[in-house]
Amino acid sequence: MKRQPLRLAIIEATRILEAAGVASPRADAELLAAHVLGVDRGRLPMIPLVDPPVIEAIGQLVAQRAKRVPLQHLTGWAALGDITVSVGPGVFIPRPETELLLEWGLKLLNGREYPVVVDLCTGSGALALAVAHARPDAVVYAVDIDPTALAWARHNADARAEAGDTPIRLYSGDVGDSTIFAELDGLVDLVLSNPPYVPPGAELSPEVIDYDPAQAVFAPDGGLAVIRQVVATAARLLKPGGGVAIEHDDTHASAAPAIVSARKVLTDVEDHRDLAGRPRFVTARRV
Known part of the structure; x- marks a missing residue:
């Protein structure tokens, strides 16, 4: 299976979340991608290509977020x-x-x-x-x-x-x-x-x-x-x-x-x- 650009997946996720009325579409798209990859959000630029199952997993979470399921319910955590x-x-x-x-x-x-x-x-x-x-x-x-x-x-x-x-x-x-x-x-x-x-x-x-x-x-x-x-x-x-x-x-x-x-x-x-x-x-x- 051919690896795919993570950047394009995040761009598409941002578009979907923005259309759904999510308040912070880009941030949420990146946080969901980071969650799937098990890395901090700041490390995403160091991961240019990912396997198709990663793209699919991100897409599934983005679809849930687009239904306005809270980001924190999808990742399982919140910070304070x-x-x-x-x-x-x-x-x-x-x-x-x-x-x-x-x-x-x-x-x-x-x-x-x-x-x-x-x-x-x-x-x-x-x-x-x-x-x-x-x-x-x-x-x-x-x-x-x-x-x-x-x-x-x-x-x-x-x-x-x-x-x-x-x-x-x-x-x-x-x-x-x-x-x-x-x-x-x-x-x-x-x-x-x-x-x-x-x-x-x-x-x-x-x-x-x-x-x-x-x-x-x-x-x-x-x-x-x-x-x-x-x-x-x-x-x-x-x-x-x-x-x-x-x-x-x-x-x-x-x-x-x-x-x-x-x-x-x-x-x-x-x-x-x-x-x-x-x-x-x-x-x-x-x-």
Whole structure:
């Protein structure tokens, strides 16, 4: 069988994905090709020719992506910070928008030894595990109410522990429970949360509507219900000087900071934009 140019296969894949309305057709085509070949995306230019079965395998994945199956479901992983986590049906896929929230949290921890960190609504465990990877001295707690998400988080936590990272402490629980992590009241350096925050009825891409679990995406009260619970819990958990960062919908640029500011023990309330320039997360510190 005659070997074929990989470059032409990627060009064709890009054309198909663009026609299907995929937001990043070229990047997705290259990531799928890299996945099939088992190499990093940056190595693709060093592979000019591939065997026909490789072209066929890429084509099969591209056809699935064109149906708007999430890229991460096809590759089986998503990245956050310096780690990757396994994802698939039943768990929310970490997004690049959360990178800046993670960076803010890690910056807050600079100069703090053995910090205590809590990740509320952990989903796949990505935020908690990214913190544990960056700060091996941290004691990291994570909680979610959804058993499917927790199964993914446990799988990812076990994988990161096997890779040498400090294990996280993973719990099943409701962030709206006023007694959750009661033993940590006033002891926590950092609370992070990427909770459900999309207003019901919002128009979203097929990748989100059809594949992300609705309970991890939508929240009542215009998307603010769980954010209110997270703020209440954070205000209770944080030690003086501790910080909280909560992701929110881009329509919450005023509402989310107002909820945080209503807690008198929280100060330095600031809203931040994501990589695309949209309002994305709010931060504050405990008095």
